[in-house]
Amino acid sequence: MYIWFHKLGSAPTFYKWSGLWLPWLGAICFILFAAGLYSGLVYAPADYQQGDSFRIIYMHVPAAWMSMFVYVVMAVSGAIGIIWHVKLAQIAMISSAPIGFSFTVLALVTGSIWGRPMWGTWWEWGDARLMSEALLLFLYIGVIGLSIAIEDKRKAAQAVAILSLVGLINIPIIHYSVVWLNTLHQGPTVSKFDTPSIDMRMFMPLLIMALAFKLFYVVVLLLRTRNELLWRERRSQWVKNIIQGTSND
Amino acid sequence: MNVFTTILKRDLLLAIRYRAELLNPMLFFILIIILFQLGMRAKPEVLITLAPAIVWIAALLSALLSLDHMFRSDMEDGALEQMIISTQPTSLLVLAKIIAHWIITGLAVTLVGPLLGMMLGLSFDATKILFLTLLIGTPILSAIGSIGVALTVGLRRGGVILSLLVLPLFVPVLIFASQTVNTYVGGYSVAAPMSILIALLIFSLSLAPWAASAALRMSVS
Numbered sequence: 001m002y003i004w005f006h007k008l009g010s011a012p013t014f015y016k017w018s019g020l021w022l023p024w025l026g027a028i029c030f031i032l033f034a035a036g037l038y039s040g041l042v043y044a045p046a047d048y049q050q051g052d053s054f055r056i057i058y059m060h061v062p063a064a065w066m067s068m069f070v071y072v073v074m075a076v077s078g079a080i081g082i083i084w085h086v087k088l089a090q091i092a093m094i095s096s097a098p099i100g101f102s103f104t105v106l107a108l109v110t111g112s113i114w115g116r117p118m119w120g121t122w123w124e125w126g127d128a129r130l131m132s133e134a135l136l137l138f139l140y141i142g143v144i145g146l147s148i149a150i151e152d153k154r155k156a157a158q159a160v161a162i163l164s165l166v167g168l169i170n171i172p173i174i175h176y177s178v179v180w181l182n183t184l185h186q187g188p189t190v191s192k193f194d195t196p197s198i199d200m201r202m203f204m205p206l207l208i209m210a211l212a213f214k215l216f217y218v219v220v221l222l223l224r225t226r227n228e229l230l231w232r233e234r235r236s237q238w239v240k241n242i243i244q245g246t247s248n249d
Numbered sequence: 250m251n252v253f254t255t256i257l258k259r260d261l262l263l264a265i266r267y268r269a270e271l272l273n274p275m276l277f278f279i280l281i282i283i284l285f286q287l288g289m290r291a292k293p294e295v296l297i298t299l300a301p302a303i304v305w306i307a308a309l310l311s312a313l314l315s316l317d318h319m320f321r322s323d324m325e326d327g328a329l330e331q332m333i334i335s336t337q338p339t340s341l342l343v344l345a346k347i348i349a350h351w352i353i354t355g356l357a358v359t360l361v362g363p364l365l366g367m368m369l370g371l372s373f374d375a376t377k378i379l380f381l382t383l384l385i386g387t388p389i390l391s392a393i394g395s396i397g398v399a400l401t402v403g404l405r406r407g408g409v410i411l412s413l414l415v416l417p418l419f420v421p422v423l424i425f426a427s428q429t430v431n432t433y434v435g436g437y438s439v440a441a442p443m444s445i446l447i448a449l450l451i452f453s454l455s456l457a458p459w460a461a462s463a464a465l466r467m468s469v470s
Contacts, residue, residue, distance in 0.1 A: 082463075135417045142414040146400060149410050158467040159400050163414065166396055166460050170418050173449070177421035 011229055012238040014088055018222045025219050032212035040205035047202075056114045058205055062213040064107040064129075067136060068171070070100030070217060074143070075168035078161030088225070090157035091232070093164065094147050095224035099217060101140040107133055128179040135174055139167045153232065252337040253345045260349035270318060274311040274354040275361055281307035282365050293370050300369035301379060301430035302423075307365075308358050308383065309419050312390040313412055315354040319346055319395060320402045320465070329402075330469050339462035343399070347391045347458065355387030371434070378433045382426040385446050392457035393418050399464035421449060 040058035047054040074096040081090035111130065112122045124130060143160055150156035233239045264271050285303045289296075323329040332342050362383045363376040371379060397415035401407030429442040 135420060138413065138417045142410070142417065145410050145413055149401070149404050149406075155403070155467055155470070159464065162396070162460055162464045162467070163400060166418070169456070170421075173421045174417070177424040 011088070011233055011236075015226060015229060015238075015242075018226055022219065022222055025215060025222070029212060029215035029219055032208055032215060036205050036208035036212050040209060044202045044205050045199065050118060053114070053117050056110050058209045060107060060110040060114055061206060062210045063103050063110060064133065065210060066213050066217055067100055067104040067107050067133065069214070070096050070103060071136065071139070071164070071171065072168065074100060075161075075164040078157075078164045081157055082161045088229075090154075090161070091225050091228045092221060093160060094157060095221055095228055097140060097143045097147065097160070099220050099224070101137070101144060103213075103217075104133060104137045104140055108137065128175070131178045132171075132175040135178070136171065139171070143167070252335075253341050256332075256342055256345035257349050260346065261352060264349070264353045270315070271353055271357070274315040275357040277314055278307050278311040278358050278361060279365065281310055282369070286369075297370045297434060298431070300366055300371050301382075301427040301434075303369065304362050304366050304379060305382075305386075305423050305427045308362065308387060309390065309416070309423060311358055312354060312387065312394060313415060315350070316391075316394040316398050316415070317408050317411060319350050319398045321398075321407075324402050324469070329465070333466060333469055339465060340458035343395055343458040343461045343465065344454070347388070347395050347454070347461075350395070351388045351391040355383075355391055359383040359387055366430075371430070375430060375434050378439060379430050381443070382429050382446060385443075385450050386422050386426045389422050389446075389450050389453045390419060392453040393422075395461040396457055396464060399461040399468060401468075402465070403468040422446070425449065 036058065041055055044055070046052050074093050077089040077093040077096070080086050081093060108130075111133070115124060115130075116122050143164055146163055147156045147160045150159055230239055230242075282303060285307070289299075291299065320329055323332070333339055359380065363380040366376045366379045367373070394415050397411050397418075398407075400414065401411045404410070425442045425446045429439050429446065432442060433439045
């Protein structure tokens with residue numbers, strides 16, 4: 001198991017395996033997206049209060065979940081990179097930042113579009129989750145900015161790892177400090193899995209969309225990581241083999 | 250402990266020799282508050298509700314302004330490298346630097362802040378609370394800031410990115426500190442936000458030196 005893990009951590013092996021997985025993951029991701037969007041937009045009943053406009057939940061909530069999930073992945077892979085000096089974990093961390101940033105932007109934009117008919121405003125300063133999401137956006141920008149500013153890639157990886165770990169500790173603190181201010185965000189819809197306060201026909205599409213988003217992240221992460229890997233190892237033999245097409249995969 | 254007091258003394262002595270560094274944050278702090286006043290021209294009853302936030306934002310900005318000096322001159326003359334390769338724990342050194350930075354900048358802001366709070370219309374008792382929040386809160390700024398400075402000290406234009414890294418992390422301090430004063434003005438007990446502020450202080454002072462020393466070792470290597 002340990003040896004398998006080490007093998008997967010080496011650049012050429014990872015490149016080969018991820019190349020094999022990618023089409024499958026992409027296909028499953030596409031199917032999930034199609035299924036989730038169809039069931040969310042057509043199959044799920046309209047909300048008794050919000051009408052059809054609640055359907056943006058199928059973009060908004062998965063994006064918001066992913067924006068936090070990606071940060072955790074980033075910090076954890078940063079820790080792995082710092083402790084065991086796994087190069088692949090460092091690359092995964094650096095590649096995660098722009099993806100997480102995009103999810104955060106998506107969550108903010110869809111939330112803003114949703115907020116307009118529901119709350120009567122595009123942007124509500126007093127809302128806790130909106131504000132902590134906006135601050136999360138700045139944490140992502142800080143991470144991306146730092147990783148660009150430090151030219152030495154190895155140093156940049158260490159710096160970003162430290163920063164994202166500090167950020168990870170701070171996210172709950174920032175979140176609960178913002179919760180302190182009054183809030184008009186609707187309460188969590190899906191907090192308990194046994195008796196969610198939502199119709200199952202509305203909930204299933206959400207779950208499918210969440211899975212689709214997660215797979216989408218994995219696919220994009222693999223693509224970015226493969227790219228970065230090729231660029232960093234551009235002087236090594238295995239990359240030259242791939243580029244010149246002399247390799248057998 | 251020896252290295253701690255040595256560095257503390259050295260940094261304070263350096264600050265006394267270069268008085269501009271000592272005065273700058275405080276003058277900046279006062280200026281921001283004056284600028285707020287000029288920009289708003291708010292009615293006194295509105296001003297009272299804004300006063301804690303104004304004072305605290307000015308404190309954040311003046312802390313930010315002075316943060317870059319924390320390690321930079323030591324980095325440039327090579328002293329920092331010597332401190333890190335010495336046998337003493339780096340985190341202790343960082344803690345000394347944090348406290349020196351607070352004494353040089355935060356303490357001045359803490360002493361001047363209540364006076365400006367009073368000028369913004371806070372009652373005498375409310376300024377006492379404001380003073381307490383500044384006393385507890387400004388060391389947190391130095392502690393969290395030390396991580397950001399340690400990460401960016403090796404960069405040529407580190408100052409620009411420093412504000413981006415550090416300001417979002419300052420948010421809890423800003424919220425709890427200004428909420429403390431606001432709750433007091435509103436006539437409620439300040440025990441809850443005040444204790445959270447103290448918790449943040451203990452938390453950041455005990456953890457920030459570790460993170461900052463890891464970042465310093467990265468920057469210097």
